Amino acid sequence: MSKGLQGKVALVTGGTGGIGRAVCERLAKEGAVVYAADLSPGPGWQGIETLRLDVTDEAQVQAAMQQVARTQGRLDVLVNAAGIEVEQTIEHTSLEVWNRVFAVNVTGTFLVSKHALPLLRESAGASVINFGSYDGFIADPGLAAYCASKGAVHALTRAMACDHGPEGIRVNAVCPGYIDTPMLRSFFRDHGDIASLESAVRDVHLTRRYGTPEDVANLVYWLASDEARYASGQLWVLDGGLTAQVQQMKL
Numbered sequence: 001m002s003k004g005l006q007g008k009v010a011l012v013t014g015g016t017g018g019i020g021r022a023v024c025e026r027l028a029k030e031g032a033v034v035y036a037a038d039l040s041p042g043p044g045w046q047g048i049e050t051l052r053l054d055v056t057d058e059a060q061v062q063a064a065m066q067q068v069a070r071t072q073g074r075l076d077v078l079v080n081a082a083g084i085e086v087e088q089t090i091e092h093t094s095l096e097v098w099n100r101v102f103a104v105n106v107t108g109t110f111l112v113s114k115h116a117l118p119l120l121r122e123s124a125g126a127s128v129i130n131f132g133s134y135d136g137f138i139a140d141p142g143l144a145a146y147c148a149s150k151g152a153v154h155a156l157t158r159a160m161a162c163d164h165g166p167e168g169i170r171v172n173a174v175c176p177g178y179i180d181t182p183m184l185r186s187f188f189r190d191h192g193d194i195a196s197l198e199s200a201v202r203d204v205h206l207t208r209r210y211g212t213p214e215d216v217a218n219l220v221y222w223l224a225s226d227e228a229r230y231a232s233g234q235l236w237v238l239d240g241g242l243t244a245q246v247q248q249m250k251l
């Protein structure tokens with residue numbers, strides 16, 4: 001069995017959420033020492049350390065990095081997966097809600113990456129994986145602040161890759177389509193008939209299925225590993241072909 005991350009140290013924000021949890025488990029299975037950093041407590045894993053962290057709070061971010069510095073002295077893999085989604089058009093989005101979505105999705109990615117840099121520089125080959133979304137390329141109706149925040153993460157990913165590539169730090173973004181997590185379940189719940197919605201969502205995918213957190217963890221693992229040493233500054237869309245086709249009119 002592959003142990004492609006043996007000896008590496010990884011920190012995953014949003015690490016106890018749907019995708020973050022699968023990522024933590026995969027990175028640990030591949031031999032990494034893993035810190036799952038999240039607002040919510042973890043499931044009491046063996047071999048994965050949970051850190052309580054609000055990614056929007058700079059003092060908490062600095063304290064988390066100090067803890068990793070004290071115990072590991074470096075960071076090889078940073079996964080910025082903490083995120084929130086609010087379903088509103090701009091007309092119904094208060095400034096407070098807009099700022100909160102940007103605080104978690106964009107500022108959180110900025111703050112955690114900024115304070116991780118000294119530790120990432122200690123790695124022999126560091127990889128940062130941000131979480132964008134297909135919603136950063138095309139829009140779901142009624143998701144304005146979220147779409148805008150993911151577009152910002154995409155731009156930030158390229159900027160970070162440019163600035164820190166020469167220091168041996170690769171930066172990429174994973175841009176998932178529909179992934180079966182609590183975030184997607186809450187989206188379904190807000191739109192009524194879950195069974196027909198699930199089937200409609202399946203039908204717009206070329207693969208006729210939506211994704212699992214493990215599908216995403218497979219890509220995150222590859223980007224984290226040295227196999228991806230030539231991959232940087234890119235937005236990796238993983239969406240079952242969702243965005244490859246024009247949606248046909250039902251005639």
Ligand SMILES: NC(=O)c1ccc[n+]([C@@H]2O[C@H](COP(=O)([O-])OP(=O)(O)OC[C@H]3O[C@@H](n4cnc5c(N)ncnc54)[C@H](O)[C@@H]3O)[C@@H](O)[C@H]2O)c1
Binds near residue numbers: 018039054080081084
């Ligand atoms: N599920 C999907 O269909 C989908 C699609 C595209 C992109 N994404 C992105 O993938 C990432 C993970 O999403 P998910 O589906 O696992 O969502 P999720 O809701 O299951 O998990 C998100 C996690 O982020 C944590 N979090 C929220 N605010 C935080 C904060 N201030 N500080 C620290 N942690 C915080 C939550 O506690 C939660 O554990 C997000 O960035 C999301 O935008 C998800």
